[in-house]
Amino acid sequence: MKKDKIDEFDVKPEEMMEAGLQFGHQTSKTHPKMKPFLFGVRNSIHIFDVEKTAEKLRGALEFIQKLILDNKTLLFVGTKIQAKNLAKETATELSFPYVIERWLGGTITxxxxxxxxxxxxxxxxxxxxxxxxxxxxxxxxxxxxxxxxxxxxxxxxxxxxxQIPDAVFVLDIKKDALAIEEAKKKGLKTIGICDTSTDPTLVDYPILANDDAISSLKYILEKVKGVIKAAQLKAGEKKQEQEKEKKEEGKKE
Structure with a gap:
């Protein structure tokens, strides 16, 4: 079963390393709850265990897939400079809402x-x-x-x-902590990119990766986009099939 998921989402540790997902922050900034997911240290920088990052990314993608198949919505939040355009482009292409400027208190609550x-x-x-x-x-x-x-x-x-979204995807859980707080208050599921300096337990589906490098953000968002597009297509086909069945039943009556 696990292998099927790997093939389905095409998450490859070697590609993640090429995109620089494994590079964290300085060891002095590492959050204690992040230690189980680390591989080692290089030049005073903590390095993620990419196998564990891959596992968490698959879990997040699986949740997102189910969300879209259930015709639910996802709000993208990325207010730091290097995340803004990527968040906007991804959300716009998928016809989902996004926040790339300062989070307005009460947006969810x-x-x-x-x-x-x-x-x-x-x-x-x-x-x-x-x-x-x-x-x-x-x-x-x-x-x-x-x-x-x-x-x-x-x-x-x-x-x-x-209306409020069904889940929130945050590109930097420290920068946009308020978005996560509001989502939690309303019982919404949260997905977030978590660098070594953050607490991964703050979100329901943490993606353990470098949250500063554009190459890292691009890799993750491309995976998310691919899963959402495939799920949207499948959900659309299912809806058409249901409508067809209703018409057939109507003719019989």
């Missing part, structure tokens, strides 16, 4: 208030696009433009999110 602001943003954006703001003075239009830009920075990634 007080979504009603956040949703009101999103609705205001979408309404203002629509009015600008349809020319409804043209009746205002130049000064007023400039103010609307500034307001729109502020709202876009805050809400662009979640403007199509009609």
């Amino acid at each position: 007080n979504f009603g208030i956040i949703k009101n602001r999103i609705d205001y943003f979408k309404d203002l954006e629509s009015k600008k696009n349809t020319g409804e703001l043209d009746k205002y003075t130049k000064k007023e239009r400039l103010e609307f433009g500034k307001e729109l830009e502020r709202l876009r920075i805050k809400f662009e990634g979640i403007k199509e999110m009609s």
Whole structure:
């Protein structure tokens, strides 16, 4: 069974090493709960045991696969500089929400208030696009433009999110600790990339890897993207089959 999962997700330790997933932080910064997952030390840097990293990555991918097959949503969170574009590109390609600027308190725990602001943003954006703001003075239009830009920075990634997500994927659990805290309060499952300086028990599905190197982040997100796309396709086919069966039953009646 384990071998099937390895083949299914195509997680190869040698490829992970090429992408630099194994390089952690300085030994002085290592979190005590991370020690069981370490291989050794190189130039005062802790090195992950890539076999254990591979095992944790497979576990995270298996959870994500089931999530998508159940037609549930995943929120991507990556607010540090090197993670922003990768998080946005991945989420956008998969039609999932994302947060790449500062996490707004209440995004999950007080979504009603956040949703009101999103609705205001979408309404203002629509009015600008349809020319409804043209009746205002130049000064007023400039103010609307500034307001729109502020709202876009805050809400662009979640403007199509009609309810809280079913799970949260965090690219740096230390940088975006608040997102994890809010997810936990609402009972949402969390997946997170955990470097050697972090506590892997803070998330339900820790991915033990370098959370700074772009090559490491890219490798992980490519795996996540591949699993989600395959699951979305399978879920879509299943839905079509169910609709076909309903039509057939209707004809019989």
